[in-house]
Amino acid sequence: MTDYQNVVNDRIKSVKPSGIRKFFDIAVEMDNVISLSIGEPDFKTPWHIREAGITSLEQGKTWYTPNRGFIELRREISNYYSRRFNISYEPDTQVLVTVGGSEGIDLCFRTLLNYGDEVLIPEPSFVCYNPLTVMAGGVPKTIKTVAENNFRLTADELENAITDKTKMVVLPYPNNPTGAIMERKDLEEIAEVIKKHDIFVLSDEIYGELTYGDRKHVSIAEIDGMKERTLIVSGFSKAYAMTGWRLGYILGPSEILSYITKLHQYGIMSSPTTAQYAAIEALRNGDNDVMAMRSDYDIRRRLIVGKLNEIGLTCFEPLGAFYTFPCIKSTGLSSDEFATRLVKEKRVAVVPGTAFGDCGEGYVRISYAQSLKNIKIALKRIEEFVKELKNEG
């Protein structure tokens, strides 16, 4: 009999399964669960964007696109980045359309990393950086960010983590799961360290459209001397509620993009054609949709943060993405216990902070990509849960 364990690559065997999965599995088994564990918009893709995809299908436009993506789309992406974030990229050579931001992240690691290269990953953060680094032959090194600094990456933390093997740092801001953002001043400070040590940046800006108050997302590539050492990964999933279309992009120096494109070409050929037509429409006529969704998220965010603080689950103010990351230490439970008991006893699903790195212990991720009505009910249940815990204690 074949010993499958011997067949499988050692690195993939060493990768841990995602901690989020466990809570999905518990939640789907139960009735009447309100899920605040969702990592995608609850909105549907705006109709005019869907219609652009449908029209392209009706017209039979079902072939591969150029490897890098349609030039019209790359032009729109380039226009969009200069219009929104003041950085200009050359559509012909500095833009690659990918299968979601996720493919983009994978491609960047695989193109840049040599065996043993270290990648600095601020945590808590999205679950894919660590395993994708490992699969690309790199060595993930965690930088713990802390609530006292609003989960921002500081120059000192970065400086202390850099070794002579450090190849690159991931900048996952606006952050999933904490909702933290990096403001211009923060970026300028870490840019000095990055330039001093001559390392590269992978800036995951998938939540770049979702910042609140008067704080607009600032890309590190906009900071002096950083564009030439930054790869930006972003996409359409979060801003335009287009998760299922699987469309994202990478922006960066043409010298690197040409290698990344080579990998994309062999592995993927080209990103989904229908999605690219829809994305062109999104970038041309979708600004108002983004604004409307952002405004709805903001209302929910304020309600959740206000209520959680009132309930006694202290919560720093998340300024980006659609997550809150309240501290649950006051309950005496671990993140895992809190999330498990909450879903079992009160039918509300949240994700334990530890799913996003060990330093997420003591926190849970609560998503507000859920209707106001359900958020209101869920908050009530959480309040009851915390009260009952106090009475137990």
Next chain:
Amino acid sequence: MDKLLEILSENSSFTNKELSLMLGEPEDYIAAQIKEYEQAGVIKGYKAIVDFEKVPDAGVTAIIELKVTPKKETGFDEIASQIMSFDEVSSMYLMAGSFDFAVFVTGKTMQDVASFVARKISCVDGVIASATHFMLKTYKIGGVSLVDDNPSDGRGMVL
């Protein structure tokens, strides 16, 4: 539209405290705003959105299209005021297009509604023709979907 109105028109069950959190305005400001809207007649009232199909013996609803001859002095309004005064009429609109009034009528049975149209509405002075349409199923009322529309249907596991 004002955000406060937007929220309340979708769900009026939020407390002033919650509205104050959501909109980042002080609670007393919210209370004053709501009072102002109520006094100005912008907010006409608050009521529950009920899915009557789930209520036993809730009766039937029909939309009645009416063609009328407007009166010389008072136009459509006088005829409207007569028709809207019947208890059976729940809503009524003046329309542009191939008929004049859309009248929403509820009754216990289809027979009740039919006889109401024949005996009461059709006899109002000025009414020249009517067409009665019974409602079979309600999908959405006042912006609220009554269909179980679970957005997670068929959705994949997200990391």
